[in-house]
Structure formats: structure tokens, C-alpha cells
Amino acid sequence: MPHSVYVIDDSAVVRQTLMHLIGGDPELVLAGSAPNPLIAAPALRKLKPDVLLLDIEMPGMDGLTFLRQQMAERPIPTVICSTLSTEGSAVALDALAAGAVAIVAKPRLGLKQFLEDSRRELLQTLKAAARARPRSAAAAAPSAARAAAAAPRAPVLHALSVNKPVVLGSSTGGTQAIEAVLTALPADSPGIAIVQHMPERFTALYAQRLNGLCAVEVREARDGDRLERGRVLIAPGGRHMQLHKAGGQYRVAVIDGPPVNRHKPSVDVLFRSAAECAGRDALAILLTGMGDDGARGMKLLHDGGARTIAQDEASCVVFGMPKEAIKLGAADEVVPLDRVAAEILRFDARG
Structure with missing residues (x-):
């Protein structure tokens, strides 16, 4: 049975490109997509996808805040999309600490071509994430005593x-x-x-x-x-x-x-x-x-x-x-x- 993927990204180009890539792989199926977490939240509760592909920088609610909420309520294996900037890298690492399982680094320009060129790696990452055991932030972080x-x-x-x-x-x-x-x-x-x-x-x-x-x-x-x-x-x-x-x-x-x-x-x-x-x-x-x-x-x-x-x-x-x-x-x-x-x-x- 194909793994279901839900995409949250404020770029319509990214969502459309990912819809095409995921739809072309027999092991994956697109469960849905949304431009921001506020719109996505009700659909996620209903659809219960196997893996979430989440942008970090979005209006309304940023991806990191949403991820922390999602991991506290119902952990979903999550792959983070982050821009190749110092700020984006730091926030993406925060997302890993919050329980995300992988990072996909994307450029600020040429997104569609980048996603096409990185098709194999991206699809393999989504499949691996779908099989992953998601960790909540508490489980992912070292204990306070240890730190x-x-x-x-x-x-x-x-x-x-x-x-x-x-x-x-x-x-x-x-x-x-x-x-x-x-x-x-x-x-x-x-x-x-x-x-x-x-x-x-x-x-x-x-x-x-x-x-x-x-x-x-x-x-x-x-x-x-x-x-x-x-x-x-x-x-x-x-x-x-x-x-x-x-x-x-x-x-x-x-x-x-x-x-x-x-x-x-x-x-x-x-x-x-x-x-x-x-x-x-x-x-x-x-x-x-x-x-x-x-x-x-x-x-x-x-x-x-x-x-x-x-x-x-x-x-x-x-x-x-x-x-x-x-x-x-x-x-x-x-x-x-x-x-x-x-x-x-x-x-x-x-x-």
C-alpha cells in the first residue's frame, strides 16, 4: 500500500511540483496539500497521513511552531524543507530537535528545477520517513540531567x-x-x-x-x-x-x-x-x-x-x-x- 504524503508549503510552484513527483511514484500517494499550517491542521486530523513534508518559513504560523504542536498532539514522521541560508539552517536544526526525521535543503531561487533534479533523493527520503518511528521533542532531546x-x-x-x-x-x-x-x-x-x-x-x-x-x-x-x-x-x-x-x-x-x-x-x-x-x-x-x-x-x-x-x-x-x-x-x-x-x-x- 502506498505511503501517504501531506505537503505544507506556501509556494504554489513547490506544491504543484511535489504533487507531480509524488504522483509519479507507485510507492507514494499525495494525501493533500496546504499553503500554511492553519489550513492544514483540520485535514491532518482527518487524513492521518504517513509522512508530512513541511516548509519552515510560512506566513500565519511558521513550520517550527506547528511541528512542536503536532509532535505534542499526534507525532507524524516529518521531513523539513529549509532554505540554504544560515537562518534557515538554524531553524531546521531546531526542527530536528523537535522531532523531525530529515532535512531537505532547497535554494531560494530555481525551486522547480531543484526539486526535479533532486527527485530520487527526495522520494527516497519521504519513503524512509514514512517508515520511521516519529519522536516527540521530549523523546528526541537528551535528558536535562544528562545535559x-x-x-x-x-x-x-x-x-x-x-x-x-x-x-x-x-x-x-x-x-x-x-x-x-x-x-x-x-x-x-x-x-x-x-x-x-x-x-x-x-x-x-x-x-x-x-x-x-x-x-x-x-x-x-x-x-x-x-x-x-x-x-x-x-x-x-x-x-x-x-x-x-x-x-x-x-x-x-x-x-x-x-x-x-x-x-x-x-x-x-x-x-x-x-x-x-x-x-x-x-x-x-x-x-x-x-x-x-x-x-x-x-x-x-x-x-x-x-x-x-x-x-x-x-x-x-x-x-x-x-x-x-x-x-x-x-x-x-x-x-x-x-x-x-x-x-x-x-x-x-x-x-
């Missing part, structure tokens, strides 16, 4: 993480999952390199937000950054990130190149590089996300003696990437999200 324990951050004297790097990948639902893991880690945790599927301009703001919540230092990776204890590096949107070792030090390379598994950054690019330079000394983790990015890279790490962990189905928003890794026999252990931080510390304590 309070993580801040303020005490100064950390970084020691080079020369033996035991941690590499982590995630996609749909991953922004909240990563936050849950990192806010549970102490300031002297092992260095972690992360690929989260996210558009350009979003990753820097996302890293800044995490940095304010966590005891570890979190920042968007720059080419040549060292992976050190107490530091988390997040791959920039629109760039791949690799791990290298030289002179006893692990560093990241931020590089251009074609998408891998339709993603840029790609988890497989990071994992394959870790398999080459770290081998059995690494810990690889795959969290929630659609598709199979990272599964084959994790298999390489597993076969090379690295420790490998996949998030379990019950705690995933979308059980795609971890499922594919498990099917390949790439995961040593399958654990719920609330155990991942403890597994990182257990790995670090092995000496």
Missing part, C-alpha cells in the same frame, strides 16, 4: 589518540541519536570521527549546537585536524572525510569527490579509510539511517579485526544502515541506543 552533567565543560588537555579511534556513521534520525550518545560521554573520551548525512551549511551549526551540550569538544572537521581524546569531528556536508595515520597520529582528510552510495559525505568512505589505517585498533558504530551506506565499510573493519557495533531495530528511527551491516555479518554486537556510549567507554578501557 547538565555535560556542561559546563572543564578544560581538557588533549592527548593524541594514537591507538584507538572511534568512527561513527548515521543518517535519518541520526542527529538526535548522536546527541544522545555524545551527551553521555565524559570529557576525556576517545576521539570520534562522525559522518552524519546532512546538507551543506547544516553541519557547522549542528556541531556548534552539540559543542554547547557535551563535555567533549565537538566541531566540524577541517582538513588535517587531529583526532584527539576529548574531541569529536563531524564531516562537513558536501565533503567526504577520511581517517589517516602519520607519525603515530590520526588525522582526518576532508576531500571532494563524487557521492558514494548517493551520499556526500559517505559513511563508507570514512569506514574504509579507518579499515586501512587503524584496522583492529578501531571501533566502528552504525546508528539509525536509511539505505546501506557504511555497511560494506563496516564489513571491511570487522574482517580486519576492528570492533563493530550496530544500533538495534527497536531504538532506530529507520532501521536501514544497521540492518544492512547485520545482514553482511559486519556487526560484532547489536545494542540499543542508550548503550552505545557505554560501549565506547568499554572499548576505551580495554587498554
Whole structure:
């Protein structure tokens, strides 16, 4: 049975284009559309769509305010449409914190052509969202006690993480999952390199937000950054990130190149590089996300003696990437999200 999609966007061009795209996919059906949340609300209560595609910047009631209300009343898996601006990126991240499962970044100009060009990615995102387990804002956010324990951050004297790097990948639902893991880690945790599927301009703001919540230092990776204890590096949107070792030090390379598994950054690019330079000394983790990015890279790490962990189905928003890794026999252990931080510390304590 096709997944039903409801579109809320104040642009008639966007609504018409999406109606055409969704109508052309046998796995999706357009439940309806509206130019703003005030008009949409009664229809949503009646139609109960499987997924909501929601614009952020609209007259009457903005998308973020509506999303928070909707998640409190009846959570619907929601994909956010946000403009590629600093302001739009910040609000879109607020929407992820409020329970949205994915972001579609759109330009201010050339919207119709952009939607046509991004057809495959957009439709796959909607299908994944329709299968997602929506989280309310309360469920998506870390507990107040956990956040309070993580801040303020005490100064950390970084020691080079020369033996035991941690590499982590995630996609749909991953922004909240990563936050849950990192806010549970102490300031002297092992260095972690992360690929989260996210558009350009979003990753820097996302890293800044995490940095304010966590005891570890979190920042968007720059080419040549060292992976050190107490530091988390997040791959920039629109760039791949690799791990290298030289002179006893692990560093990241931020590089251009074609998408891998339709993603840029790609988890497989990071994992394959870790398999080459770290081998059995690494810990690889795959969290929630659609598709199979990272599964084959994790298999390489597993076969090379690295420790490998996949998030379990019950705690995933979308059980795609971890499922594919498990099917390949790439995961040593399958654990719920609330155990991942403890597994990182257990790995670090092995000496």
C-alpha cells in the first residue's frame, strides 16, 4: 500500500511540483496539500497521513511552531524543507530537535528545477520517513540531567589518540541519536570521527549546537585536524572525510569527490579509510539511517579485526544502515541506543 504524503508549503510552484513527483511514484500517494499550517491542521486530523513534508518559513504560523504542536498532539514522521541560508539552517536544526526525521535543503531561487533534479533523493527520503518511528521533542532531546552533567565543560588537555579511534556513521534520525550518545560521554573520551548525512551549511551549526551540550569538544572537521581524546569531528556536508595515520597520529582528510552510495559525505568512505589505517585498533558504530551506506565499510573493519557495533531495530528511527551491516555479518554486537556510549567507554578501557 502506498505511503501517504501531506505537503505544507506556501509556494504554489513547490506544491504543484511535489504533487507531480509524488504522483509519479507507485510507492507514494499525495494525501493533500496546504499553503500554511492553519489550513492544514483540520485535514491532518482527518487524513492521518504517513509522512508530512513541511516548509519552515510560512506566513500565519511558521513550520517550527506547528511541528512542536503536532509532535505534542499526534507525532507524524516529518521531513523539513529549509532554505540554504544560515537562518534557515538554524531553524531546521531546531526542527530536528523537535522531532523531525530529515532535512531537505532547497535554494531560494530555481525551486522547480531543484526539486526535479533532486527527485530520487527526495522520494527516497519521504519513503524512509514514512517508515520511521516519529519522536516527540521530549523523546528526541537528551535528558536535562544528562545535559547538565555535560556542561559546563572543564578544560581538557588533549592527548593524541594514537591507538584507538572511534568512527561513527548515521543518517535519518541520526542527529538526535548522536546527541544522545555524545551527551553521555565524559570529557576525556576517545576521539570520534562522525559522518552524519546532512546538507551543506547544516553541519557547522549542528556541531556548534552539540559543542554547547557535551563535555567533549565537538566541531566540524577541517582538513588535517587531529583526532584527539576529548574531541569529536563531524564531516562537513558536501565533503567526504577520511581517517589517516602519520607519525603515530590520526588525522582526518576532508576531500571532494563524487557521492558514494548517493551520499556526500559517505559513511563508507570514512569506514574504509579507518579499515586501512587503524584496522583492529578501531571501533566502528552504525546508528539509525536509511539505505546501506557504511555497511560494506563496516564489513571491511570487522574482517580486519576492528570492533563493530550496530544500533538495534527497536531504538532506530529507520532501521536501514544497521540492518544492512547485520545482514553482511559486519556487526560484532547489536545494542540499543542508550548503550552505545557505554560501549565506547568499554572499548576505551580495554587498554
